[in-house]
Amino acid sequence: MPSVEVNGGNVVYEILGDSGDLVVMTPGGRFGMDVPGLRPLADAVAAGGYRVLLWDRPNCGASDVQFYGQTESHMRAETLHGLLTALDLGPCVLAGGSGGARDSMLTAMLYPELVTKLVLWNIVGGVYGMFNLGSYYVLPSLQAVRAGGPAMLPRLREWRERIAANPDNEARLLGLDREQFVKLSLRWLNAYVPRPGQTIPGVEDEMFERIQVPTLIIRGGAKDLDHPKRVSLEVGCLIEGSQVVDPPWPEDAWEQAMEDRATGKIDRYNLFDTWVLAAPTILKFLDG
Structure with a gap:
């Protein structure tokens, strides 16, 4: 492709x-x-x-x-x-x-x-839809990196699939900065908190x-x-x-x-x- x-x-x-x-x-x-x-x-x-x-x-x-x-x-x-x-x-x-x-x-x-x-x-x-998105797409990776750093990401199925489809993704995941990834993940998670006017x-x-x-x-x-x-x-x-x-x-x-x-x-x-x-x-x- x-x-x-x-x-x-x-x-x-x-x-x-x-x-x-x-x-x-x-x-x-x-x-x-x-x-x-x-x-x-x-x-x-x-x-x-x-x-x-x-x-x-x-x-x-x-x-x-x-x-x-x-x-x-x-x-x-x-x-x-x-x-x-x-x-x-x-x-x-x-x-x-x-x-x-x-x-x-x-x-x-x-x-x-x-x-x-x-x-x-x-x-x-x-409420259900937004909570479901946050818990499915953000929390697992956020929790993994908080527990053991970016080295934990390839253990998750969704990232193993991304590596299988594109082997370069393993180095990209392992090269992430732990603190910056946590900060970004919290920002992405925050978007899934239901709010009036959103x-x-x-x-x-x-x-x-x-x-x-x-x-x-x-x-x-x-x-x-x-x-x-x-x-x-x-x-x-x-x-x-x-x-x-x-x-x-x-x-x-x-x-x-x-x-x-x-x-x-x-x-x-x-x-x-x-x-x-x-x-x-x-x-x-x-x-x-």
């Missing part, structure tokens, strides 16, 4: 399609572009006449691990800006689900000149005024605690003129996927298997 150096780290990417407007598609969590379910959606959008940029954000997939910025999403927004600038690909459509929705929104806020349209789904928020983690609601492009929001499921329906509706209120639509997958798709993941079943869904069902809705919005 080709890569571009951005802020001292290599960012791996792939472009699908030969012509048409560019759509940057970003998954959630710390998943890379090879996560099951993402590519079928990307292929469907590319087949609809668009080029699609897939990328491994810092700390995801085969890209270099990096640790800087106000929050991890701020770092990713800065990285995407650097990637698109280096490739001379903007302005473009930003599309993302779950954490990728947050990264896309923040990029549109900080770099509005790069964005023509915005497509969001599975937006994370609410519908999405670490971002003041007034920042949504900066999003002035047509926006499509596929709302979260009715009982989805990670991506609450209420949060999608609130973001829809904050982005003037945005369009909020019902999900094209079952209301309980995320709950089924989480249950399957916990029990080892494979007869229903991986986490993002249903995303391809959004292709017709997304293409209709992009073509409009």
